[in-house]
Amino acid sequence: MSVVTNTTTIGAIDAPSRRNTELMLMVFAIAISVFAYANVGLALDGKLPSGMFGYGAGLILLGGVAHLIVRKFARYADPLLLPLATLLNGLGLVLIWRLDQSPRLIRRAEILYGVFTPSAPRQLMYSAIGVALFVGVLLLLKDHRILQRYTYISMVVALFLLILPMFFPAKFGARIWINIAGFSIQPGEFAKIIIAVFFAGYLMVKRDALALASRRFMGLYLPRGRDLGPILVIWALSILILVFETDLGTSLLFFGLFVIMLYVATERTSWIVFGLLMSAAGAVGVATFEQHVKSRVNAWQDPFACFSTDTSGACEQIGNAIMSFGSGGTLGSGWGQGHSDLIGFAANADFVLATVGDELGLAGMMAVLLLYGLIVERGIRTALAARDPFGKLLAIGLSGAFAIQVFVVAGGVMGLIPLTGMTMPFLAAGGSSVIANWALIGILIRISDTARRPAPTPAPSTDAEMTQVVRP
Amino acid sequence: MNKPLRRIAIFCGVLIFALLARTNYLQYVKADELNTRDENRRVRIERYAHERGNIIVDGKSITGSKETEDSDFKYKRVWKNGPMWAPVTGYSSQAFDASQLEKIEDGILTGNDDQLFFNRTMSMFTGDDKQGGNIVTTLNGAAQKAAFEGLGKKKGAVAAIDPRTGAILALASTPSYDPSTFAGNSKSDSEAWQALLKDKDKPMQNRALRETYPPGSTFKVVTAAAALENGLYTDIDDATDSPLPWRLPQSRNDLKNEGNIPCKNASLREALRWSCNTVFGKISDDLGNEKMIEEADKFGFNKEIFTPVRTVASIYPEDNRPQNAMAGIGQASNRTTPLQMAMVAAAVANDGKLMQPYMVAERKAPNLDVIYTHEKEELSRPLSGENAQKLQEMMETVVEKGTGTRAQIPGVTVGGKTGTAQHGLNNSEKPYAWFISYAKTDNGSPVAVAVVVEDSDASRGDISGGGLAAPIAKAVMKAVIDSEK
Numbered sequence: 027m028s029v030v031t032n033t034t035t036i037g038a039i040d041a042p043s044r045r046n047t048e049l050m051l052m053v054f055a056i057a058i059s060v061f062a063y064a065n066v067g068l069a070l071d072g073k074l075p076s077g078m079f080g081y082g083a084g085l086i087l088l089g090g091v092a093h094l095i096v097r098k099f100a101r102y103a104d105p106l107l108l109p110l111a112t113l114l115n116g117l118g119l120v121l122i123w124r125l126d127q128s129p130r131l132i133r134r135a136e137i138l139y140g141v142f143t144p145s146a147p148r149q150l151m152y153s154a155i156g157v158a159l160f161v162g163v164l165l166l167l168k169d170h171r172i173l174q175r176y177t178y179i180s181m182v183v184a185l186f187l188l189i190l191p192m193f194f195p196a197k198f199g200a201r202i203w204i205n206i207a208g209f210s211i212q213p214g215e216f217a218k219i220i221i222a223v224f225f226a227g228y229l230m231v232k233r234d235a236l237a238l239a240s241r242r243f244m245g246l247y248l249p250r251g252r253d254l255g256p257i258l259v260i261w262a263l264s265i266l267i268l269v270f271e272t273d274l275g276t277s278l279l280f281f282g283l284f285v286i287m288l289y290v291a292t293e294r295t296s297w298i299v300f301g302l303l304m305s306a307a308g309a310v311g312v313a314t315f316e317q318h319v320k321s322r323v324n325a326w327q328d329p330f331a332c333f334s335t336d337t338s339g340a341c342e343q344i345g346n347a348i349m350s351f352g353s354g355g356t357l358g359s360g361w362g363q364g365h366s367d368l369i370g371f372a373a374n375a376d377f378v379l380a381t382v383g384d385e386l387g388l389a390g391m392m393a394v395l396l397l398y399g400l401i402v403e404r405g406i407r408t409a410l411a412a413r414d415p416f417g418k419l420l421a422i423g424l425s426g427a428f429a430i431q432v433f434v435v436a437g438g439v440m441g442l443i444p445l446t447g448m449t450m451p452f453l454a455a456g457g458s459s460v461i462a463n464w465a466l467i468g469i470l471i472r473i474s475d476t477a478r479r480p481a482p483t484p485a486p487s488t489d490a491e492m493t494q495v496v497r498p
Numbered sequence: 499m500n501k502p503l504r505r506i507a508i509f510c511g512v513l514i515f516a517l518l519a520r521t522n523y524l525q526y527v528k529a530d531e532l533n534t535r536d537e538n539r540r541v542r543i544e545r546y547a548h549e550r551g552n553i554i555v556d557g558k559s560i561t562g563s564k565e566t567e568d569s570d571f572k573y574k575r576v577w578k579n580g581p582m583w584a585p586v587t588g589y590s591s592q593a594f595d596a597s598q599l600e601k602i603e604d605g606i607l608t609g610n611d612d613q614l615f616f617n618r619t620m621s622m623f624t625g626d627d628k629q630g631g632n633i634v635t636t637l638n639g640a641a642q643k644a645a646f647e648g649l650g651k652k653k654g655a656v657a658a659i660d661p662r663t664g665a666i667l668a669l670a671s672t673p674s675y676d677p678s679t680f681a682g683n684s685k686s687d688s689e690a691w692q693a694l695l696k697d698k699d700k701p702m703q704n705r706a707l708r709e710t711y712p713p714g715s716t717f718k719v720v721t722a723a724a725a726l727e728n729g730l731y732t733d734i735d736d737a738t739d740s741p742l743p744w745r746l747p748q749s750r751n752d753l754k755n756e757g758n759i760p761c762k763n764a765s766l767r768e769a770l771r772w773s774c775n776t777v778f779g780k781i782s783d784d785l786g787n788e789k790m791i792e793e794a795d796k797f798g799f800n801k802e803i804f805t806p807v808r809t810v811a812s813i814y815p816e817d818n819r820p821q822n823a824m825a826g827i828g829q830a831s832n833r834t835t836p837l838q839m840a841m842v843a844a845a846v847a848n849d850g851k852l853m854q855p856y857m858v859a860e861r862k863a864p865n866l867d868v869i870y871t872h873e874k875e876e877l878s879r880p881l882s883g884e885n886a887q888k889l890q891e892m893m894e895t896v897v898e899k900g901t902g903t904r905a906q907i908p909g910v911t912v913g914g915k916t917g918t919a920q921h922g923l924n925n926s927e928k929p930y931a932w933f934i935s936y937a938k939t940d941n942g943s944p945v946a947v948a949v950v951v952e953d954s955d956a957s958r959g960d961i962s963g964g965g966l967a968a969p970i971a972k973a974v975m976k977a978v979i980d981s982e983k
Contacts, residue, residue: 130570286509290502333537345537351524352532353540365540365570388525392518399514406507410500418499422506429510433517442520 044105051109059116066124069362088157099164100475106404111467114452122146122455125374128367145455152457156464163468170473177227184221187213188267201271214276215462222423229291230416237292275448286426326444351383358387374455379439402429411477421473546571551607551630556639580676582646585669585704589677598807606631617863629864636665636859640977645670648970654951655705657837661844661943663874664853671705707809710833714919716932717828718778724793725781726885734766734888744776747819753779770892771900782826796880812838836948839934844946846889847936850881904968911938916963933967937975945978947971
């Protein structure tokens with residue numbers, strides 16, 4: 027399968043670039059965020075927050091640069107992805123800033139660490155780095171298919187990133203951070219993108235072999251070991267590493283990513299069956315043997331049990347998060363007026379959604395979930411529109427991973443599934459998460475730009491007049 | 499490859515839909531349940547976010563609210579003269595819940611009660627801060643002060659009621675505690691609470707309502723009432739059929755009197771005046787257990803009383819003959835609360851009508867609208883009017899020239915009865931000093947009071963109802979009469 031750009035039917039339709047739509051949406055996204063910021067200030071202190079103009083200017087600068095770069099270097103990109111990411115990032119900054127103002131969290135930090143450091147300025151810095159990376163992706167990655175060349179390098183890098191945290195001390199029961207020069211980085215967030223690149227590259231090459239050269243076994247088609255082997259090994263390795271690091275959310279994410287991409291590549295439903303069986307077995311196995319997981323499963327089953335027994339406090343957080351959602355009710359308690367800070371640890375990170383639930387209510391929660399849903403939808407649409415299998419696989423891998431991450435985090439915080447520590451993309455405080463997700467959006471935008479770019483006009487042919495077909 | 503892509507799209511849609519369904523379930527369906535959970539600290543944050551309503555005595559508030567620092571509970575409860583009023587108010591603590599009036603009337607005090615719904619709705623429109631309602635009590639500040647100061651360092655309790663209405667005028671219990679010391683939820687509050695729990699003098703015990711004592715000779719008033727009501731004796735000045743010594747039934751022990759007093763065939767009046775164990779023991783035995791229980795029940799024994807604060811039941815038990823005879827003079831298994839004995843005195847003073855004791859006169863909405871007023875209510879009629887007056891004469895004789903002379907108030911008719919209740923195995927511990935009395939003016943009887951002194955520095959021989967308890971009762975009665983004027 028050689029590089030083909032203009033043989034599909036989609037490209038023939040001259041799609042409008044939609045850059046002005048994107049600009050309007052960007053203005054909207056930034057305006058909402060600035061308004062939210064003002065709202066928190068008014069609710070907490072009765073006056074506009076002093077940093078509001080700096081914050082607004084920063085957001086306009088970041089959003090503006092991102093938009094201009096897209097306008098210049100990815101003209102045909104999907105117009106929704108960038109404003110959606112900007113809006114979530116902007117709202118996340120307001121939520122984090124709002125939690126920075128919580129006297130309860132300040133007191134808690136002072137008791138535990140002796141000093142309180144606000145997270146919002148850092149988050150703004152990380153967002154800037156994220157947007158810089160986004161810009162970098164668009165500038166350097168002229169065509170997403172270049173990534174295909176790095177299939178095996180990606181594999182090595184992903185494994186390296188996953189193994190790295192083992193050499194650093196565990197924090198909060200999980201070994202997923204590395205500390206460099208005062209910054210802690212979660213390599214798993216980046217590994218998510220890189221391993222998607224590897225899966226896409228490998229599956230694109232092997233998909234025919236995987237789909238066709240298989241034996242029927244108990245009604246399922248099993249591919250040959252030499253085709254499936256390598257990818258299975260890499261996948262199993264990463265899951266093992268993650269389980270060893272007790273990073274369960276990410277291992278679930280990798281598993282889902284793998285199953286989705288394999289299914290899309292081979293078009294064989296049996297992979298879904300396999301995937302579900304294996305994940306069920308894995309989940310039960312891990313939940314039985316791993317103490318960390320066991321306590322979380324217990325907390326999920328009865329989020330209020332440990333309030334009375336007061337043993338590990340494992341469920342206190344999830345119980346408090348659930349009560350935050352309850353207290354928000356339909357319309358929410360209003361920016362800055364909830365008590366989601368009762369959750370304490372990780373209130374602005376893994377549990378940031380509880381603050382949305384408390385202060386913006388059911389209405390706000392539905393809006394935020396739909397924003398995520400839209401990002402996923404635009405990602406899948408990009409995969410559908412992509413003209414090359416690599417682009418399709420990469421786009422579906424990234425959007426599938428994004429969807430699973432949103433589901434695992436939000437479902438965990440809302441008590442739908444057992445909690446596994448992961449960050450809410452864009453919304454939660456956390457450098458790696460914001461930066462990696464901006465890169466992810468960058469890659470999706472690049473693929474969508476390639477997908478929607480009108481096919482170049484065919485080279486003028488000498489006998490064009492005579493052979494031209496009248497188009498409808 | 500587009501077919502599986504579309505399926506993945508559906509799968510992702512299902513994931514998002516599951517989240518949407520879950521958030522609807524939590525925030526719409528379950529919201530109310532979650533918001534009222536005990537574990538939900540918001541409930542308490544909200545509860546202490548506004549100033550609590552007050553408890554009112556004599557038109558003045560005896561409670562208040564104070565803004566707290568360093569806590570998410572904005573206001574905490576404070577009490578003016580906490581130790582004196584604690585047996586009335588109870589406590590309300592951010593960390594340790596609440597008790598008594600503070601607990602029972604919590605709905606009004608916090609403003610959450612359904613009766614205040616209209617008020618709340620109005621202030622929602624006017625934008626006023628939420629406020630709590632007030633509880634107006636029947637207590638008399640001067641009487642309470644006299645009772646509390648009268649008890650002083652002694653361990654004991656006082657209960658005073660207005661016999662005409664049943665309104666509780668004083669409830670004191672010593673040693674007491676200051677509920678303000680643990681109203682917050684800081685470390686020092688917790689230490690104060692723990693110290694109170696460990697204190698072997700049990701300062702948090704409400705002795706006026708929740709502790710039962712053997713009533714000793716004060717119970718002879720009930721026995722006398724039983725004798726009159728059952729027609730055992732009709733004239734209080736006729737000689738009774740009372741041998742001396744009198745042997746307890748089914749026993750080889752004689753019932754003894756305190757000292758060498760004229761009890762042989764003494765009239766009821768003289769027997770009460772000298773507090774003859776033999777006479778009243780025999781009356782109880784002559785009437786039998788059943789009739790004694792019946793009369794005691796009419797005075798309020800054997801059931802809990804709600805004022806609205808719960809009062810433990812005083813007990814006149816079913817028992818065998820010798821025990822019944824002992825119970826008739828307030829010993830054996832006969833146990834009573836100070837409030838119960840005040841009710842006995844009150845029923846006699848009120849010509850035989852026992853009024854339901856109460857301490858909440860009015861509940862007021864935050865805008866001072868009265869939303870509840872107590873209507874006086876007759877609880878029972880343990881005595882006929884005629885017999886009540888006979889008993890009054892007897893009790894007045896006790897104060898005039900009997901064991902209760904220390905309760906005399908110049909210009910006021912006072913009736914009373916002393917008691918010195920044995921206590922401990924074979925009377926091994928210091929006895930309880932009792933005094934019950936009432937005062938009468940032209941306007942009926944405004945006060946009946948019961949005093950028990952459990953323990954004091956007085957040596958054993960000096961402990962007597964007349965000596966230790968009567969002066970306290972006198973001070974309380976005087977305070978009430980003075981404030982009536």
